Amino acid sequence: MKVVITGAGGFVGCALAQRLMADDTLQLVLVDTQLSQFEGLSDEKLSAGVRLVKGQLQDPAVRHEALKDGADVLFHLAAVPGGAAEANPELSKQVNLDATLALFEEAAEVGNKPRVVFTSTIAVLGAPLPEVVTDDCRIQPAMIYGTHKAMVELALADMSRRSVVDSVAVRLPGIVARPLAPSGLKSAFMSNLFHALKAGDGFISPVSSKATLWLMSVNQCVTNLMHAAQLDSGLMPASRVVTLPALRCTMGELSQAAAAQLKVSPGLVSYEPDADLEEHFGSHPALQTPAAERAGFAHDGSVAQLVCEAVAGLA
Incomplete structure (x- = not known):
């Protein structure tokens, strides 16, 4: 199985990659602007199916390199995070929206309806929140980061409706430590x-x-992401997005x-x-x-x- 992880050099992405590397049946492509955690991998591990792609997702050549062998599962974790996105809305648009949508469209062009696991955020819910947050809560993001994530949620749901990808979007709480x-x-x-x-x-x-x-450990977060990669999409709501417990x-x-x-x-x-x-x-x-x-x-x-x-x- 061919698995691509964007944001593999980040906190959650690195933990996910390390867990998946224990499975020798997987061909992993790890994508990020820096991948120093993995540059010491043995030649045996690299030749067995781990490929490193360094660069920014805004660069079409980087996306092409990441997807050149296709993808059965695409974990998209790369993003400009909340405070940084608010300080630089244009960069957030370039990465969190434009490059993200381009990545999904290019993955769909491979033609095998890949499973796309997208890490969204509770920031799409906005503030102030109602007394109880349920699955029926209206999304009303109060920051650029949440706005761009919400836009991608909608785009992915539409791509799944059109059967070009099979998406599972999960809204992450605070991940520690x-x-x-x-x-x-x-x-x-x-x-x-x-x-x-x-x-x-x-x-x-x-x-x-x-x-x-609202909190979750990184270990439990990785467990949930791996579950998202293999669950029956019929268990997901029509929106193809859930707020994680x-x-x-x-x-x-x-x-x-x-x-x-x-x-x-x-x-x-x-x-x-x-x-x-x-x-x-x-x-x-x-x-x-x-x-x-x-x-x-x-x-x-x-x-x-x-x-x-x-x-x-x-x-």
Whole structure:
């Protein structure tokens, strides 16, 4: 089976690629602007079916190189993230919309109706959110990032309707714990908490202890993406998109659980809320995701398990 992963050098993409490389029956193409994590792969692994394609998706030559052998499954994770997209709407349009749609159209031209797994975002839901978010909630993005993701959701649903691709779009919640590096994500504080506590440092939360979050570990996220690649598309709604199940907890609960797991004092965490940040990233209401659950997607099970997975991933 031929599998292409865009954004393979990113946090989730790298974890997905590493999981898939355990399957020697797959031919993997890993695409990103930097792929340093994979440049040390053995010649045996590379000759066995892992191919690296470095470059920007805006470049037609990069897309051609990625798809030149075809694709049975295309995981599209590459994107300009939320804060960076808001700061540079034109770049977001070039990558998150124009290059993304071109990639899907070029994958469809291969002619084998590839399974396209697209990582969308809860940002398509906008803010403020209703008291309970359900599958029937109207999308009304409040930022460029969410707007472009929502546009791609609609385009993919139409391409599936026309039977040129077989798409599964999943809206991701906050994924933890991301590496401690500039990411362009306004939600990075959810991961930075873990790094600070692991180092025994104080952490100033930009949202209050009562701020509510939707979270998932990267390990569970990868499990859900792999499930999306093989599930019966008949289990998906007509929109071909689901909001993934996520654990809902407060920032205080997350801090307490992380401190307990890392065996440090919860007093290392203090709070200086930013009202705008809390409105968009710390005011998540109750979440009901029956469509995703019927299709076989799941969350981590408990905050304790999510924290355990996140801490394990820090290594």
